[in-house]
Amino acid sequence: MLVQEGITQLIGCSDSPRLDAEVLLQAACGINRTTLARNPCQLVDPQSASAFFVLLKRRSEKEPIACILGHKEFWSLDIELNEATLVPRSETEILVQAALDAIPPDTAVDVADLGTGSGAIALALAIERPLARITATDISRAALAKARENASRLGVDILFVEGDWFTPLAGSRFDVIVSNPPYVRQNDPVLETGPALFEPALALFAGEDGLDCIRALCVDLKSHIKPGGLVALEHGHDQQDAVYALLSATGLESIVHVNDYAGLPRVTSARGSL
Ligand SMILES: C[S@@+](CC[C@H](N)C(=O)[O-])C[C@H]1O[C@@H](n2cnc3c(N)ncnc32)[C@H](O)[C@@H]1O
Structure with missing residues (x-):
């Protein structure tokens, strides 16, 4: 058999x-x-x-099943993937939940998902909060193309824009900004054997300490978050102190960590000052 x-x-x-x-x-x-x-x-x-x-x-x-099949379930949605997209991870659902907690179901708020990849986070938010005006960005044109296809197949309306972090969003402010940026250290040994071998380097690596992308995002967070708005960033399970320090240096307030299903700090959120 x-x-x-x-x-x-x-x-x-x-x-x-x-x-x-x-x-x-x-x-x-x-x-x-x-x-x-x-x-x-x-x-x-x-x-x-x-x-x-x-x-x-x-x-x-050792190629992951999701890469072989070209799709993965995330937030109970079937997300299609291509060679430019990261396979959405279950821990990223923690980030989705943190954002949902800050988006009222009955109000039209402005939400940005930076580094959207397959669109997983933006798609989950759009399904759960149909009134939200969601903008999703990525520097990878090929990833954005797949994210657009996913949005159209799932019947949700998201504005997709291509560019480097906040560059394509000049002049815009948001009530909620979420990002699962690349945060793997350049020489992380897990890359020699893990599923990440089959995923795009652009979606994974962030310099020697894995914080280059979070540092780049932090430069402009303050000027794109509305007063009292929520910023939520996913990061490595041992990067919470560094992310706390980076967010704190931006002048954002009420910084808190949220643990993943394994009890490890995986998301750090902060609020724009009122
Ligand atoms: C860790 S993946 C996250 C993908 C998706 N949001 C998810 O959670 O499954 C990071 C994403 O950031 C994008 N990215 C990398 N550098 C970027 C940059 N400078 N500006 C915008 N997006 C970038 C990558 O192309 C990738 O899609």
Whole structure:
């Protein structure tokens, strides 16, 4: 049985060999989970079988399932990906929740998502807060193209603009600014083995201490946040003190950390002064 062969190949390469083998077989055959579960021994045509083995090889080289399949669930939304987009991480849902807590459902407020990538954060906010006027930026044209496609497929209205952090937003102020910027240290050993090997460097690296992008964002935060508005930034689990210091130096107030599902500080938020 093909699934069994897949499991055998993936043992030692994946933490979830059965699930991965099943998902890849479904993708190769164009069938869903229920169909596969009902007919586990169904005959697979030779073309689908060879497609399955190609996918299995990619997975056995540790390429993440989301990169292989070209999509990932985030905030219960199906987010399509391309070679220029980061795979949205579950911890980024903490950032979405921090922003939602600051966006009233019944008021039209201005929201910016900087470094939107696939659009994951902006899309989740747009779905949850249909009245919000959301602007999403990225320096990568290819990532923005995918984010636009995702917005159109999900039927939400987001203004996408290309450029370096706040540069394309000159003169605009927002009630809420969120960003999950690149924050990986240039020489982080995790990059030699981890899934990040398969993701765009532009979405990951931020200089020697991983803080270059947060530093760049902090230069202009104060002039783009409305009085009392919320800034929320995702960062590495050991970067909270440095991010606190950077936000504090901008003159923003009420700085707090929010922990991720593992109990690690993952988001730091601050308020514009009133
Ligand atoms: C860590 S990824 C986050 C993607 C997405 N927001 C998410 O949470 O899944 C960082 C994003 O910032 C973008 N980026 C990197 N440098 C940038 C810059 N100077 N100006 C704007 N965006 C930038 C990358 O292209 C990438 O899409």
